[in-house]
Amino acid sequence: MTKKEAIHFLYQIADEIRSFLDKTSSPKGQWTSHKRLEALSMAISALYDLFQAEEDGRLIIPPCKVGDTVWVITGTAIKLCTVDRIHILGNGQVQIRAKYFVTDNIYLYPDMFGKTVFLTCAEAEAAIEARKGGKE
Incomplete structure (x- = not known):
C-alpha cells in the first residue's frame, strides 16, 4: 500500500x-x-x-535526529549543542531546536548544515580554519 x-x-x-x-x-x-x-x-x-x-519536493529531511549532538559555529567559537526538537513548519520547511548549556536554545535549518552547523567537531574546526585562511 x-x-x-x-x-x-x-x-x-x-x-x-x-x-x-x-x-x-x-x-x-x-x-x-x-x-x-x-x-x-x-x-x-x-x-x-x-x-x-x-x-x-518541499519537505526537507534533516540530517540529524532528536538527541544528536551538533557543533554550531557562532562567530569564531564552536558551540556544542544537543538536538532537542525537530518541527515541520506549515510550508514544509524543517526547523531544528538545539540546546547548549542547560536552558539556551538555538534554532537551525537543514540548509545551515555544512556551513555553520556540523555533525562532527572536526568538520566545525576545519570550517573555522578555512575561514581564518580566507577561504569560505
Missing part, C-alpha cells in the same frame, strides 16, 4: 466512523467520540500535508 492509498483509506475509515456517530448520542461535557474523531481527522490532514510536501 502506498502512502497516498493509506491516507485515502484513513479518510474512508474516518467517514465511516462519522456516519456511525451521527446516529448515536454522546454524553455532554466529556471527551466525546466526536471530539476524538475531529482530532483523528486533523491528524490525517496533517499526514496528508506532509505527504504532499514530500511529493512536491
Whole structure:
C-alpha cells in the first residue's frame, strides 16, 4: 500500500466512523467520540500535508535526529549543542531546536548544515580554519 492509498483509506475509515456517530448520542461535557474523531481527522490532514510536501519536493529531511549532538559555529567559537526538537513548519520547511548549556536554545535549518552547523567537531574546526585562511 502506498502512502497516498493509506491516507485515502484513513479518510474512508474516518467517514465511516462519522456516519456511525451521527446516529448515536454522546454524553455532554466529556471527551466525546466526536471530539476524538475531529482530532483523528486533523491528524490525517496533517499526514496528508506532509505527504504532499514530500511529493512536491518541499519537505526537507534533516540530517540529524532528536538527541544528536551538533557543533554550531557562532562567530569564531564552536558551540556544542544537543538536538532537542525537530518541527515541520506549515510550508514544509524543517526547523531544528538545539540546546547548549542547560536552558539556551538555538534554532537551525537543514540548509545551515555544512556551513555553520556540523555533525562532527572536526568538520566545525576545519570550517573555522578555512575561514581564518580566507577561504569560505
